[in-house]
Amino acid sequence: MTFKKISFLLIFFLSIIFLNNLQIYKKFFVLLTKNPEKRLIDYHGYCGGESVGFIKFVYKKYNFKLIPKILNFDKMVPDNYWSIFKFNRGIRLNNFNYEYLILLNYNTYNKKNVIKFGKKKINLKDYKIIENKQNCFLLKLL
C-alpha cells in the first residue's frame, strides 16, 4: 500500500472516531427535527433547575414591559435571567417590576408566606397565582 493510501485510510478512520465521539449523526438529526428553542428547553428543563421552559412560556404569553422578579428556590442556579435573552440594566441594579413575581422550584409545603431576599420582603398573600406548572408559579399583585 502506498503512503498516500495509508494516510488517507488513517484520516478516514480518525474522522469517523471524531464524528462518533461527538455523536454528530444524532445531532444532525436533532437539527433537522427540533428548533433551537425546543433544544434549549429540552436541555435545561421546563420546570426544574433553571426552568427555562416556564420562563419562556410566561414571557411569550404576557410580554412584560418591565422584567419581573424571579425567585428560584434552587440555590445552585447562577443566574435566573439569562434565558430571557434580553439585556436590562435593571436586573443588575435589582430594579424589578414587582407587579409580577415568578417563583421557580417553590415547595408548596413551605408555609412561609413572607419571603426575604436582601433587604426586600415580599408577602405572598398580596399575590394571586395566574400560571402554575408543577413547582413553577407566575404571581400577580392583587
Add this chain to the structure above:
Amino acid sequence: MIEIPNIILTVIVFLILSFFSNFLFYSSVKKQNNLDIIDISGKNFIIFLNIILISSIFNPNKEILFFLCLFISILSLYFFLKEIGKFKNKILYAFLFFFVFVLAIDISNNFGYTWDTKKYYLHKATAFYQNFFIDDFVKKTEYPHFGPYIWSFFWKNNLLNFEYTGRLIFGYIYVLSVFYFINSFKFSDYIKVLVSILLILATYKTLLFDGRPDILVFSFFLFISKYLFEIFHKNQFDYHNIILIILTLNLILWTKSEGIAYVLLIASTLILFVKNNFNKKIFLSILVFSIILLKYFTYYYYGISFNPHEDTFNLKLINDIDLNFFFTRSSQIISWYFIYFFTNPIIILSSLSLLTILIRYKSLISKFNYLYFFLLSKFCVLYATFFVTVYPMPFHVKYSLDRIIFHSSGLFLVIIYYFVINFLKDKKKFTY
C-alpha cells in the same frame, strides 16, 4: 430543516471573510503562482478580527459593518481568483471546511452554558446584540469585551438570528488556528491533515464553545505559535511577522483580563531571545506599548477600571500576609499548578518529547530556550496573581488554573514536531 443550509452558508461566509484584506497583499503576491490558501486565510482573518475589534470601540451599526466587510472580502476574493487563480493546500482547505461544518453542527446542539457564561458572557453578548455597549454594563465591566462582541456580531448578522449562530465563529477561529499552525511544518498535505485531526481530537471539548473566551485565547496562541516558529526556527524576525504578532496579541489583550500579562510575556520573550535586530525590537516595543495605551485610553474614556479583575486584586490582603499565609498559599498554588499542568494532553506529549530530546537529541535543547523562559515567567505571574487574590482559596486556583494553562499550551507543540522529525530522520522515513 433550514438550520443545516444556514450553517453551510455561515461557514462559507467565514471562508469569504478570510479574504478580507487580501488586497493589501495583492501587489506582493501578484507574480506568485500556487499561493498557500491556508496561510492567506489565517493572516487575513487576523486582520479582519482586528478591524472588528477597533470598530467595536466606536459601537458602529453591526449590520452595516458586516456588509461592508463582506463586500470588500468578495471583491478581494474575485480579484484573487481572477489574477492568481491557482493555490496550493486545497486538500487541507477542504478538510478545514469539513471540520468547521462538523463543529458547527456540534455547537448548534450545545446549550450547556457554564456558570461564567450564564452570569456574565451571555448577558454581555445579548447587550451587544441589542446595540448596548460597555458603558451600559454594571457588573464585571473590567472584563474585556471582544469575545461577547464577536459572538453578538455574527449572531446579529446571521439569517436566522439564533443565539448559537454567533458562537459558530468560535469554532471557525479554532479550526483555522489549528490548520494555520500545522501548515507551518514541512509535511505532505495528508500528514498535515492527520496531525490537525489529532490535535483537534486532543483539544476539542464541546463545553469550550459555550461562549467563554478561553477557546479564543487558545486559538490566538496557536497563531502566535506559528509566528514564533518562523522567528526562532526559520530566522524570520521581519516586520511582517512582528505586525502579525502584534495584531494577534491585540486580540488576546481585548479577549481576557490576563491578556495584558500574555502581551508582556510574549513581547519580553521576543526582545530577550531574538538575536541582534535592535531596530525591529524597538519597533515591536513601540507597537506593544501602543496597543496597551489604546486599551487604557478606551477604558478611561468609558469610565472602566483598568484593574484586570476587581474581585482579585485588593490591597486589603497585604495586612493578612504572614508566614503561615505564605506557606498555605504557596502549597495550594504549586500543587494545583502541577496537577493541571500534567493533565493537559499537549503538555504531557510535549514533556515526553522534551525528555526524549534530552536523552537522544541533546543539541536541540537550546532551540527551545524561549519556551523555557515563557513557561517560567508565566508561572511567576500566575504565582503572584493567586498569592494576592482575595477570592476564596483554593477555590480560585482550582476552578481557573486549568483554563489558564490550556490557553498557551499550543506554544509547546513545536517540541513534539522536533521530536517527531528527528525520530523519523533516524528511521529514514518521510524525508522531505
